Amino acid sequence: QKEVEQNSGPLSVPEGAIASLNCTYSDRGSQSFFWYRQYSGKSPELIMFIYSNGDKEDGRFTAQLNKASQYVSLLIRDSQPSDSATYLCAVRRGKLIFGQGTELSVKP
Amino acid sequence: DGGITQSPKYLFRKEGQNVTLSCEQNLNHDAMYWYRQDPGQGLRLIYYSQIVNDFQKGDIAEGYSVSREKKESFPLTVTSAQKNPTAFYLCASSPGPTRAGELFFGEGSRLTVL
Numbered sequence: 001q002k003e004v005e006q007n008s009g010p011l012s013v014p015e016g017a018i019a020s021l022n023c024t025y026s027d028r029g030s031q032s033f034f035w036y037r038q039y040s041g042k043s044p045e046l047i048m049f050i051y052s053n054g055d056k057e058d059g060r061f062t063a064q065l066n067k068a069s070q071y072v073s074l075l076i077r078d079s080q081p082s083d084s085a086t087y088l089c090a091v092r093r094g095k096l097i098f099g100q101g102t103e104l105s106v107k108p
Numbered sequence: 109d110g111g112i113t114q115s116p117k118y119l120f121r122k123e124g125q126n127v128t129l130s131c132e133q134n135l136n137h138d139a140m141y142w143y144r145q146d147p148g149q150g151l152r153l154i155y156y157s158q159i160v161n162d163f164q165k166g167d168i169a170e171g172y173s174v175s176r177e178k179k180e181s182f183p184l185t186v187t188s189a190q191k192n193p194t195a196f197y198l199c200a201s202s203p204g205p206t207r208a209g210e211l212f213f214g215e216g217s218r219l220t221v222l
Contacts, residue, residue, distance in 0.1 A: 008148065034209045043198055043213040044151070088150060092209040095166075098150035 001026055004091050006099035014107050019076040021102050023089030026070070033065055033072045034090040038101065044088055048074060079106045110135045114199050114214035121186075121193070121221050129184045129217045131199035139208065140182040143198040144168060145216075151198065157182055158205075186219060194221045 005024050013019045021035075032051045036044035050056045050063040050072065062075040072091075076083055086101040112133045121127045133140065139158045143151040153166030157176040171190025176182055186193045196218050200211040 004150070032209050036211075043216045044211075045213065046210055049210060090209060095153065096209050096211070098152075100148065100150040 002099075003027060003097045004089055004099040006087075006089050006102045008100055009103040010105050011102055012105045012107060013079050015079060015081060017079050017106075019079045019083065019104055019106070021074040021076075021087050021089075021104065022071060023073065023091075023099055024071045025089075025091045025097075027091070027093050028067075028070065030067075030070075030091045030093045032092045033063070034092070034096070035061075035063060035072075035074045036088040036090060036098075038086045038088060040085070076104075079104075081106050081108050112199055112201055112212055112214035114197075114217050116217060117215065119217060119219045121219060123221055124188045126185055126187050127219065129186070129197055129199075129219070131182045131184065131214060132180055133182075133199075133201045133212075133214075134180060135201055135203075135212060136179075137201035137203055137212070138179070139202045139204065140176070141200045141202070141211065142166075142172070142174065142182070142184045143200065145196040145198060154184065154197075193219055195219060 003026050035048040037047050038044040048063040050065045056063045060077045064073045084106050086103045088101045089099040115130045141156045142154040152168050155174040157163035173185045198216050199214045
């Protein structure tokens with residue numbers, strides 16, 4: 001079992017829809033959770049982090065954490081073609097572990 | 109503007125050669141990291157450093173070496189012992205121990221072995 005698992009996709013959604021990206025992790029002691037966005041050929045950039053159970057909203061992005069079920073998700077409301085990228089989930093307990101990423105494609 | 113500068117952006121190497129990738133930051137961050145990314149894969153940690161003159165091996169350190177003589181600089185050498193060095197190399201820094209997962213990345217260096 002991988003320490004951090006993501007569906008590699010591609011996930012395709014129409015413009016204006018909600019994109020839902022999911023991530024599961026194996027270490028119950030994980031303390032903090034991060035979402036990075038990576039455009040093709042570019043380096044990752046941090047878009048959200050969450051430390052406590054529940055939801056955290058930042059503009060069109062919402063991170064959701066459920067420690068009991070060991071998953072963290074990222075919702076993107078009103079998806080735009082510019083959101084098309086690979087989204088990397090990262091989980092930290094001591095060291096930071098990255099998932100392989102989910103490719104999102106938003107179709108106009 | 110603060111940030112992380114990596115160079116070169118593209119590098120070609122013949123088998124058997126060592127190459128050094130540069131990473132400089134002016135964010136005043138204590139911690140710096142080197143990651144490797146292969147197509148369709150997540151990031152794998154090569155080396156990290158939390159303070160000057162100290163660094164630790166990550167998950168895939170074999171065939172790589174680093175130094176941290178200055179806070180701003182964390183160069184990575186890919187040695188001839190690295191069996192499959194073709195990859196996208198990313199340098200990152202973070203503000204401190206309580207924010208260790210909040211990484212700021214450079215633009216990356218793409219190494220191709222001919």
